[in-house]
Amino acid sequence: ILQDPAYQRRLALKSNYALVVDESTGARVYSKNATARTPIASLTKLMTAMVVLDAKLPMDTRITITKDDFDRLRGTSSRLQAGVTLTRRELLHLALMSSENRAASALARSYPGGRSAFITAMNHKARTLGLRNTNYADSTGLDGRNVSTAEDMAKIVRAASGYATIKEYTTSPSRLQPTKYSAHPLEYKNTNPLVRKPEWDIAVSKTGYIS
Numbered sequence: 001i002l003q004d005p006a007y008q009r010r011l012a013l014k015s016n017y018a019l020v021v022d023e024s025t026g027a028r029v030y031s032k033n034a035t036a037r038t039p040i041a042s043l044t045k046l047m048t049a050m051v052v053l054d055a056k057l058p059m060d061t062r063i064t065i066t067k068d069d070f071d072r073l074r075g076t077s078s079r080l081q082a083g084v085t086l087t088r089r090e091l092l093h094l095a096l097m098s099s100e101n102r103a104a105s106a107l108a109r110s111y112p113g114g115r116s117a118f119i120t121a122m123n124h125k126a127r128t129l130g131l132r133n134t135n136y137a138d139s140t141g142l143d144g145r146n147v148s149t150a151e152d153m154a155k156i157v158r159a160a161s162g163y164a165t166i167k168e169y170t171t172s173p174s175r176l177q178p179t180k181y182s183a184h185p186l187e188y189k190n191t192n193p194l195v196r197k198p199e200w201d202i203a204v205s206k207t208g209y210i211s
Contacts, residue, residue, distance in 0.1 A: 018033075019154050041142075045139075048104050049096055060088070061087065063087070063107075079186050083180075115139070119138065141208055166204060171203070191207040192207050
């Protein structure tokens with residue numbers, strides 16, 4: 001019934017692009033402009049996480065936030081000041097759970113070969129997953145050239161669900177993160193409030209916003 005055009009019009013879904021897929025069968029349940037390319041904002045961070053984990057880099061390596069990780073494109077803020085040092089594991093957790101942009105930037109900057117190598121790895125991963133309408137220009141999603149389709153995003157979510165770390169971090173309700181710049185741990189919450197509702201059984205989650 002969801003595929004019936006008349007029913008879809010009655011849904012009046014405000015999203016310009018959408019896709020609902022049956023997890024068990026892969027069957028398409030509902031779609032709206034699912035093959036149209038559009039900026040994907042922080043949904044980018046699912047691919048960022050897969051590239052980090054695929055590289056099998058030491059997760060206990062400590063990485064320091066620098067001014068190179070500051071958002072000069074859109075001027076977004078962050079509580080991770082220059083000089084804060086966290087492990088790669090902590091940065092990945094904050095990037096996935098609370099969409100922390102400086103954390104995602106530092107993950108790319110500290111990748112072997114730097115940011116350019118990281119972006120190359122992201123786009124290579126996209127090709128291996130068969131994503132023909134997806135392209136990455138940065139690790140955060142702040143760059144509007146990070147584009148995909150709802151159809152490709154469904155494939156990305158399916159691939160991301162194969163990583164236990166991504167499943168754990170994207171569904172964490174909150175995290176207390178100690179830093180030397182704060183007397184008390186910084187409290188970070190998941191950008192998706194549904195993970196805090198027990199009636200929702202969510203395996204992988206990621207929200208994104210871009211102006």
